Amino acid sequence: MPDLDRVVREIADEMRARPDRGTVASYIPELARADAAAFGLAVVDVEGRAAVAGDGDVPFSIQSISKVFTLTLALGMAGDRLWRRVGREPSGSPFNSIVQLEREAGVPRNPFINAGAIAVTDLILSGHQPREALGEILRFMQALALDQTIAIDEAVAASEKRTGFRNAALANYMRSFGVIENPVDYTLGVYFHHCAIAMTCRQLATAGLFLAHDGRHPLTGHSVISAERARRINAVMLTCGHYDGSGEFAYRVGLPGKSGVGGGILAIAPGKASVAVWSPGLDAAGNSHLGRIALESLTKRMGWSIFAA
Numbered sequence: 001m002p003d004l005d006r007v008v009r010e011i012a013d014e015m016r017a018r019p020d021r022g023t024v025a026s027y028i029p030e031l032a033r034a035d036a037a038a039f040g041l042a043v044v045d046v047e048g049r050a051a052v053a054g055d056g057d058v059p060f061s062i063q064s065i066s067k068v069f070t071l072t073l074a075l076g077m078a079g080d081r082l083w084r085r086v087g088r089e090p091s092g093s094p095f096n097s098i099v100q101l102e103r104e105a106g107v108p109r110n111p112f113i114n115a116g117a118i119a120v121t122d123l124i125l126s127g128h129q130p131r132e133a134l135g136e137i138l139r140f141m142q143a144l145a146l147d148q149t150i151a152i153d154e155a156v157a158a159s160e161k162r163t164g165f166r167n168a169a170l171a172n173y174m175r176s177f178g179v180i181e182n183p184v185d186y187t188l189g190v191y192f193h194h195c196a197i198a199m200t201c202r203q204l205a206t207a208g209l210f211l212a213h214d215g216r217h218p219l220t221g222h223s224v225i226s227a228e229r230a231r232r233i234n235a236v237m238l239t240c241g242h243y244d245g246s247g248e249f250a251y252r253v254g255l256p257g258k259s260g261v262g263g264g265i266l267a268i269a270p271g272k273a274s275v276a277v278w279s280p281g282l283d284a285a286g287n288s289h290l291g292r293i294a295l296e297s298l299t300k301r302m303g304w305s306i307f308a309a
């Protein structure tokens, strides 16, 4: 078995030396301030051993990675009723696309494209005030990451609120079909804020551990979700977690993964470890360019692809 600490350090060094970095997202103006040269990597295994390198302890905007955790919360609250409001098929379209909604009665393809995540957020919000729903999501992240200091970057949330015209279009469109039940402003407010949670790679990898361990957090012993649901969340991450780049990610990395436009990726090696990587430059599908390359190298060196014997 290769030495995990060494592998993680070597990958961080290799990535930091590379000239190709992708393009930092700027459609949310505040995200454009990210340092394109940053690179962080953290692996936490199911025994709790952590290997962290580069900027693995620097907080960044988790953006769409939050959708894994809102899906988990919503499944815990609503159970399989959730699947009446959102599908679980890859979209083959960009993360912010609206095209399928008209043909498919306002039901988004999956919980990881923006429309689907907004529908999931709406479900969490129902019966609560936005402040309560957001508090619930934040406390969930803090509990999973074993770190009460995790917070929302208000500047990022405000920046997306000012410029989130597409998300507003998606939400209004779904509201017209009754897929969204709450006032659109409330649902979007909660959505923008949970996307604006700032976390480090170490915190994120710790938070993802339950997905590598049959739904039970190995460090607290708490059952977060049933083993069956954990397996299914991993399945949806594999097929939909990188939007129209999901096929390529499965082909190259071979792990369930979820990306965010802040440049982070959470990847799960079931039974083994939870991995978080961060490099702000994105590829054409909006996924971290070096993040994917680093994960490809990690799974190859550790033999962690779910498709390997």
Ligand SMILES: NC(=O)CC[C@H](N)C(=O)O
Residues within 6 Å of the ligand: 062, 063, 064, 065, 095, 096, 114, 160, 167, 192, 195, 259, 260, 261, 262, 286
């Ligand atoms: N892919 C992403 O990370 C997108 C999340 C971002 N908050 C948006 O709605 O556009």
